Amino acid sequence: MKTIEGSPLYRIxxxxxxxxxxxxxxxxxxxxxxxxxxxxxxxxxEVYPVHPRLEKVLGLKAYASVKEVPTVPxxxxxxxxxxxxxxxxxxxxEKGVRHVIIVSGGFRESGxxxxxxxxxxxxxxxxxxxxFTGPNCIGVVNPGHxxxxxxxxxxxxxxxxxxxxxxxxxxxxxxxxxxxxxxxxFSQGISVGNQADIDIAACIQYLGACERTKVIxxxxxxxxxxxxxxQTSREVSKNKPIVAxxxxxxxxxxxxxxxxTGALSASDDIYNGVFRQCGIVRxxxxxELFDFCWALGTQPLMKGNQxxxxxxxxxxxxxxxxxxxxxxxxxxxxxxxxxxxxxxxVPRTGSLSNPIDMTFTRDFEDIMVHIPRILLEDDxxxxxxxxxxxxTDNFKRLLGKAESALFQTLEEFxxxxxxLCTRFAKQAKSSNKPLLGSxxxxxxxxxxxxxxxxxxxxxxxxxxxxxxxxxxxxxxxMRNALNLEARKGRPQxx
Amino acid sequence: MKTIEGSPLYRIxxxxxxxxxxxxxxxxxxxxxxxxxxxxxxxxxEVYPVHPRLEKVLGLKAYASVKEVPTVPxxxxxxxxxxxxxxxxxxxxEKGVRHVIIVSGGFRESGxxxxxxxxxxxxxxxxxxxxFTGPNCIGVVNPGHxxxxxxxxxxxxxxxxxxxxxxxxxxxxxxxxxxxxxxxxFSQGISVGNQADIDIAACIQYLGACERTKVIxxxxxxxxxxxxxxQTSREVSKNKPIVAxxxxxxxxxxxxxxxxTGALSASDDIYNGVFRQCGIVRxxxxxELFDFCWALGTQPLMKGNQxxxxxxxxxxxxxxxxxxxxxxxxxxxxxxxxxxxxxxxVPRTGSLSNPIDMTFTRDFEDIMVHIPRILLEDDxxxxxxxxxxxxTDNFKRLLGKAESALFQTLEEFxxxxxxLCTRFAKQAKSSNKPLLGSxxxxxxxxxxxxxxxxxxxxxxxxxxxxxxxxxxxxxxxMRNALNLEARKGRPQxx
Numbered sequence: 001m002k003t004i005e006g007s008p009l010y011r012i013x014x015x016x017x018x019x020x021x022x023x024x025x026x027x028x029x030x031x032x033x034x035x036x037x038x039x040x041x042x043x044x045x046e047v048y049p050v051h052p053r054l055e056k057v058l059g060l061k062a063y064a065s066v067k068e069v070p071t072v073p074x075x076x077x078x079x080x081x082x083x084x085x086x087x088x089x090x091x092x093x094e095k096g097v098r099h100v101i102i103v104s105g106g107f108r109e110s111g112x113x114x115x116x117x118x119x120x121x122x123x124x125x126x127x128x129x130x131x132f133t134g135p136n137c138i139g140v141v142n143p144g145h146x147x148x149x150x151x152x153x154x155x156x157x158x159x160x161x162x163x164x165x166x167x168x169x170x171x172x173x174x175x176x177x178x179x180x181x182x183x184x185x186f187s188q189g190i191s192v193g194n195q196a197d198i199d200i201a202a203c204i205q206y207l208g209a210c211e212r213t214k215v216i217x218x219x220x221x222x223x224x225x226x227x228x229x230x231q232t233s234r235e236v237s238k239n240k241p242i243v244a245x246x247x248x249x250x251x252x253x254x255x256x257x258x259x260x261t262g263a264l265s266a267s268d269d270i271y272n273g274v275f276r277q278c279g280i281v282r283x284x285x286x287x288e289l290f291d292f293c294w295a296l297g298t299q300p301l302m303k304g305n306q307x308x309x310x311x312x313x314x315x316x317x318x319x320x321x322x323x324x325x326x327x328x329x330x331x332x333x334x335x336x337x338x339x340x341x342x343x344x345x346v347p348r349t350g351s352l353s354n355p356i357d358m359t360f361t362r363d364f365e366d367i368m369v370h371i372p373r374i375l376l377e378d379d380x381x382x383x384x385x386x387x388x389x390x391x392t393d394n395f396k397r398l399l400g401k402a403e404s405a406l407f408q409t410l411e412e413f414x415x416x417x418x419x420l421c422t423r424f425a426k427q428a429k430s431s432n433k434p435l436l437g438s439x440x441x442x443x444x445x446x447x448x449x450x451x452x453x454x455x456x457x458x459x460x461x462x463x464x465x466x467x468x469x470x471x472x473x474x475x476x477x478m479r480n481a482l483n484l485e486a487r488k489g490r491p492q493x494x
Numbered sequence: 495m496k497t498i499e500g501s502p503l504y505r506i507x508x509x510x511x512x513x514x515x516x517x518x519x520x521x522x523x524x525x526x527x528x529x530x531x532x533x534x535x536x537x538x539x540e541v542y543p544v545h546p547r548l549e550k551v552l553g554l555k556a557y558a559s560v561k562e563v564p565t566v567p568x569x570x571x572x573x574x575x576x577x578x579x580x581x582x583x584x585x586x587x588e589k590g591v592r593h594v595i596i597v598s599g600g601f602r603e604s605g606x607x608x609x610x611x612x613x614x615x616x617x618x619x620x621x622x623x624x625x626f627t628g629p630n631c632i633g634v635v636n637p638g639h640x641x642x643x644x645x646x647x648x649x650x651x652x653x654x655x656x657x658x659x660x661x662x663x664x665x666x667x668x669x670x671x672x673x674x675x676x677x678x679x680f681s682q683g684i685s686v687g688n689q690a691d692i693d694i695a696a697c698i699q700y701l702g703a704c705e706r707t708k709v710i711x712x713x714x715x716x717x718x719x720x721x722x723x724x725q726t727s728r729e730v731s732k733n734k735p736i737v738a739x740x741x742x743x744x745x746x747x748x749x750x751x752x753x754x755t756g757a758l759s760a761s762d763d764i765y766n767g768v769f770r771q772c773g774i775v776r777x778x779x780x781x782e783l784f785d786f787c788w789a790l791g792t793q794p795l796m797k798g799n800q801x802x803x804x805x806x807x808x809x810x811x812x813x814x815x816x817x818x819x820x821x822x823x824x825x826x827x828x829x830x831x832x833x834x835x836x837x838x839x840v841p842r843t844g845s846l847s848n849p850i851d852m853t854f855t856r857d858f859e860d861i862m863v864h865i866p867r868i869l870l871e872d873d874x875x876x877x878x879x880x881x882x883x884x885x886t887d888n889f890k891r892l893l894g895k896a897e898s899a900l901f902q903t904l905e906e907f908x909x910x911x912x913x914l915c916t917r918f919a920k921q922a923k924s925s926n927k928p929l930l931g932s933x934x935x936x937x938x939x940x941x942x943x944x945x946x947x948x949x950x951x952x953x954x955x956x957x958x959x960x961x962x963x964x965x966x967x968x969x970x971x972m973r974n975a976l977n978l979e980a981r982k983g984r985p986q987x988x
Contacts (some may be wrong), residue, residue: 006837024896025895025896025897026896026897027889027892027896027897028857032896033892034887035939036888036891036892036896037891038894040891042961058895059895060543069820074845082843096636105843105853106842106843110843116967141568142808144659151888152887165832166809167809168807168808168809168810168812169807169808169809170807170808170809170883171809171810174807174810174883174934176777177883177934177935178934178955181936186523204496207831212633217811221812228580231917234960245813245814247812247815248816249816249817250518250816250820251819252813252815252816252818252819252823252824252825252848253812253813253815253816253819255633255815255825255848256803256808256811256812256815256816256825256847256849257812259808259847259849259851283852284820285813285817285957285958286813286955286956286957287954287957287958289956307951309750312749313663313664313668314662314664314750315660315661315662315663315664315713316662316664316665317663317750318670318715318741318747318751319741319747319749319779319780321741321744321746321747321749321750322741322742322743322747322750323778323779324746325744325745325746325747326744326778330746331746331749331750348600348604349576349599349600349604350751352747353750353753354746355751355753357753359599363522389664389668389671393646394530394531394645394646394647395521397530397531397534397647398521398526398527398530400554401519401530401552402518402519402520402521402526402530402552403519403520403521410605422861440668440669440671440672441671442675457687458779461672461779461780461781462780463778463780463781464779464781
């Protein structure tokens with residue numbers, strides 16, 4: 001797929017005339033929340049609530065049936081009781097609606113009867129040429145189209161680059177809150193539910209062609225169609241990283257997935273093999289999934305696994321080193337030449353070994369400009385991990401009480417920090433070498449926000465930055481192998 | 495040790511007359527930051543800055559030498575260049591100072607010459623009967639005494655129950671920021687540095703006797719005196735949980751620790767054996783260390799490893815289940831009796847299997863009161879993991895637009911939530927069964943803050959709550975074994 005317009009998902013993610021079937025004016029109704037959310041996100045298209053009795057829903061004119069809507073909706077969202085979903089879908093088909101999101105649950109995930117009901121939906125859809133996501137899903141979010149059918153208000157970044165495909169609706173919608181902590185956001189997010197029609201493979205293909213999507217995140221409970229998944233992922237991951245969290249590899253996780261989306265799981269070994277074959281990086285938690293997506297969506301490929309850890313605090317340096325080692329990276333001793341250059345900036349109590357430890361310094365320029373440059377320029381290093389937690393709080397407290405050569409006011413100090421961040425980010429971005437930062441500070445600290453918004457991931461702990469660097473390395477190795485195979489015309493597994 | 499007053503650490507943590515040797519009025523001076531911080535935390539004792547030339551330091555009268563201080567300080571903090579530390583310590587001894595914190599570095603961690611200088615410090619101390627922490631440390635924090643000699647302002651909870659002992663100063667001081675994210679705090683925190691005199695074992699003994707300390711956290715790069723450590727830890731962990739993060743088990747971590755605090759590390763296998771023998775739970779990252787401390791410092795012991803996961807979202811339920819399984823816990827099928835009771839509260843689209851999944855509901859009372867009660871009362875369950883992310887945002891948005899039987903205004907809604915939190919916490923606390931919550935929301939959401947302040951840990955992801963429950967289980971097993979051995983009078987390893 002070259003462009004997203006060719007996909008059945010295109011209209012589902014970019015509707016202009018939307019029927020919402022199942023919203024009311026009652027707060028305890030799920031459809032009401034969804035419609036409220038669609039409106040709150042300032043959706044630009046037409047919205048037609050459908051309700052058998054109400055004249056108005058949340059202030060909008062309502063229609064007794066989708067057939068009475070004065071135009072043909074290009075997307076219908078169905079959130080009605082299980083037993084009438086088929087009938088409503090049928091009416092959509094008769095009306096000429098060709099794209100549907102079925103939110104309602106109670107199908108394959110709830111047993112044999114549900115399985116039959118799901119089959120019925122599929123037959124109706126086939127008859128009318130309807131393409132749909134769900135059932136048992138939370139819908140989609142596409143910030144660029146100001147379209148969010150999920151349960152939570154989209155408050156994450158509008159510049160998001162993570163394309164998310166999830167068998168759990170929560171990991172589309174509740175995760176907005178998590179992304180917002182880091183200034184991250186979705187390019188597009190799709191809750192696939194039971195995948196009766198449109199499946200994960202189709203979504204991967206779609207997001208593979210999406211220009212805003214720099215990395216694809218997957219939450220998987222079990223694959224229904226492994227062959228399609230493997231073929232599509234192998235193709236897409238040659239050019240775009242894919243990260244997957246899979247929960248079906250344990251007894252408890254597998255049972256949970258089965259009752260959640262009726263997914264068929266298999267052992268960790270099998271899935272690890274599949275992921276490797278597909279060039280997919282595995283994550284073992286949702287936090288890890290988004291940590292890895294952050295790194296993979298912003299940083300260049302790694303040439304090897306030789307990493308430098310740069311810190312001004314011994315402990316964070318040591319935990320980063322320990323975690324890097326466990327993540328398959330190596331911390332080489334630095335070359336004599338590099339050590340010589342560093343010597344000018346690292347005090348005697350510091351360390352020129354790797355980790356490079358500044359210990360105590362008050363020269364922010366050494367930390368943010370001079371030392372990073374030396375490390376980025378060292379050809380023996382493939383990536384840089386940098387811990388920082390500039391003690392701005394004390395600086396602010398001491399301003400006016402103690403002497404400083406650099407600045408006399410808080411404003412001067414802040415401006416100084418921001419220009420340092422800009423120089424730092426510019427230098428890192430131009431180097432074509434991965435650099436991941438870490439800090440216990442969060443975005444409420446101005447300079448962390450600046451760095452993150454300039455495209456430098458600042459992971460919330462040294463260990464997490466090291467693990468994310470490990471993911472970068474694994475992705476680079478797998479991607480190179482896939483592209484090499486492709487050039488040789490010799491597919492693996494054939 | 496029965497009470498903390500008998501420890502040499504008591505005066506170091508509770509000084510009344512403090513000499514600060516090495517602060518100036520220059521911002522780029524580490525001592526200045528420390529003194530500024532001591533003053534900013536509203537320390538109640540007397541403070542005597544010592545500086546060879548200045549008349550005033552940060553507004554306080556300064557003395558040319560510690561000998562000129564008009565009284566005998568009960569604690570001296572030394573943060574001067576390496577080469578004059580011994581001389582300053584000597585002067586302290588002559589003055590009659592018997593407790594010292596040596597912040598200055600450049601000793602054992604920097605090679606043979608440094609090792610000799612450190613030996614010299616020890617001899618001076620022995621001669622005068624001085625007990626000290628450091629060198630190469632960041633000092634201590636004792637919020638209850640409003641005493642903080644570290645680099646960062648203490649902004650974490652004043653009700654902290656975590657006693658921290660660290661070979662990294664950062665993990666005493668920079669971690670305030672991390673603790674504050676969760677409403678946590680230190681009871682007392684000690685940066686041991688090179689442990690020339692007072693070592694980790696002495697600190698464990700001290701915090702073992704500290705009533706405010708409910709759990710002890712350790713950051714270890716390498717043990718200098720394993721026998722003392724083992725003996726003390728085995729004794730203390732019979733009554734108080736100990737959690738340790740150790741970084742010396744990897745090649746990179748070991749090297750980093752050596753250049754940081756001159757620590758001698760050993761393999762993971764050896765340390766895992768030591769930790770097991772001591773009843774210490776190991777953590778593999780700083781985040782994990784504090785997650786575990788949170789759980790162990792607030793929750794009762796676990797009788798077995800049978801856990802229920804309760805969720806209103808399938809994905810978080812499945813990731814918690816998967817992580818619980820990997821952490822050594824089991825998710826049993828629920829008894830017929832419990833399922834029958836749950837049946838009244840879980841909708842048809844939900845699941846009565848384990849995880850118990852509410853799917854969509856708007857009855858917060860079912861989530862917060864009725865279902866937790868059933869699970870807490872089930873004798874076949876040893877612990878409860880609960881994911882929640884109440885969609886209050888949408889409730890607020892829909893107030894006034896849609897109908898609600900329960901409340902008409904935002905205030906009513908907030909009050910309703912808060913009383914639910916109170917009932918929830920009361921029920922959980924009275925059950926004598928561990929319950930850990932998780933949510934992607936943070937403390938800026940009112941009901942999360944309420945729950946946390948009521949003593950319910952709300953971990954930042956389902957997986958982290960499951961891992962922390964695993965730590966609770968491991969601690970319970972080890973503690974029971976240690977106490978059983980003690981009753982039998984048969985020490986392990988003998």
